[in-house]
Amino acid sequence: MLSDKMAQAASKTCEICISASGSQYCLECEQYFCENCKTFHNRQKISKTHQFQSALDVIPEGKSKCKDHNEDVSFVCNTCNVAVCSSCVTGSHKRHDFSKLHDSIARLKATNEQELRRKVQEATKSMNKMEEGLTKFDMKVEVVVKAITENGSKIKAMVDTHIAQMIASIKDQSRMERDKLTKIIADTRMDLKVGSDLDKTMYELYKTRHDDKLLQSLQKLTDDIAKLTIEPITDYPDVFYTAKSTTDHDIKQLFGTFKISDVHTGQTGYREKELHKPSSDYEHDMKLKEHGRYLYRCDGCGKEKRTNL
Known part of the structure; x- marks a missing residue:
């Protein structure tokens, strides 16, 4: 699991300079920074209080796609006990009981x-x-x-x-x-x-x-x-x-x-x-x-x- 996270972090590139490795993640901006861009970011008045964490500790958000509509899965049909997208809610699962994923x-x-x-x-x-x-x-x-x-x-x-x-x-x-x-x-x-x-x-x-x-x-x-x-x-x-x-x-x-x-x-x-x-x-x-x-x-x-x- 740790090796997977390290490989994922290594594949990230700094979203500011778009050249160095994005080893740091700004929790407020939700962006990856290299060490130099992080230092510059913290020196700016508007962002000097932003909190960073290691990119190794960032858990990626789920981006699973609905196999029927190719949309992001974001709900759970409690009636059928399956994860569904917004199109399923108004389509084949209409009038079912739902909750957010x-x-x-x-x-x-x-x-x-x-x-x-x-x-x-x-x-x-x-x-x-x-x-x-x-x-x-x-x-x-x-x-x-x-x-x-x-x-x-x-x-x-x-x-x-x-x-x-x-x-x-x-x-x-x-x-x-x-x-x-x-x-x-x-x-x-x-x-x-x-x-x-x-x-x-x-x-x-x-x-x-x-x-x-x-x-x-x-x-x-x-x-x-x-x-x-x-x-x-x-x-x-x-x-x-x-x-x-x-x-x-x-x-x-x-x-x-x-x-x-x-x-x-x-x-x-x-x-x-x-x-x-x-x-x-x-x-x-x-x-x-x-x-x-x-x-x-x-x-x-x-x-x-x-x-x-």
Whole structure:
């Protein structure tokens, strides 16, 4: 992306002397200046307060053309969910609902930022609580192990082997439940990683032209953010030990027992973990059926429109 911007800036020529490279951009005049012309421009009384920025940081305005009328695309037909020109507004899309392309892009940016921020915060909060629950579970396991050890210490040497077997058993079973919690935390970290990647994609999209391609990319980003799932807070497993009075007879039967409850989540159905990897242009997926949506053709303009099932 940076190399594209550098190549674009290098192709600009100073619009004043029309000879040197236009490396500086005047925000008030909306013109490219070379270093010498910029200095002269700032010395003039009428323009000495003008602000400049590097031409490398100038994002070009969208100049996409309508394929039907060869006019600049400047509106969005909300009825058909496509970018259109002014001739489309009074022609094939007449009496449809419209908004300005710039406004639609701004709304999508704000919505994506807010929704992604909310989900990342929710995922962070959920992961912190799960880690806290995992720590408490480990502490409970250790408490039970200690109880078993203390109870076993009251029994004669003949039961030492049984004590070791029982401790090994509870650790094995608790390890299975711990692994489940660890897996959930790992999945949540992956959600955060996907959210971070989407955030980087969103940042890169903001540097691109404000045209219909950006609109489609932002719409695709909206779908990907909606598919970003957050693991619900689990009901953490419990562990306890029920001691029995011990005698010299039938040690195994008189020993206490332990029980570990299973990990439970509120998750139902299929959870899609792999989101589409964003490309450099963040290509928009236009398949007819995708994640519970389908397209139908508008009777007024003949354009395809996406709707929920």
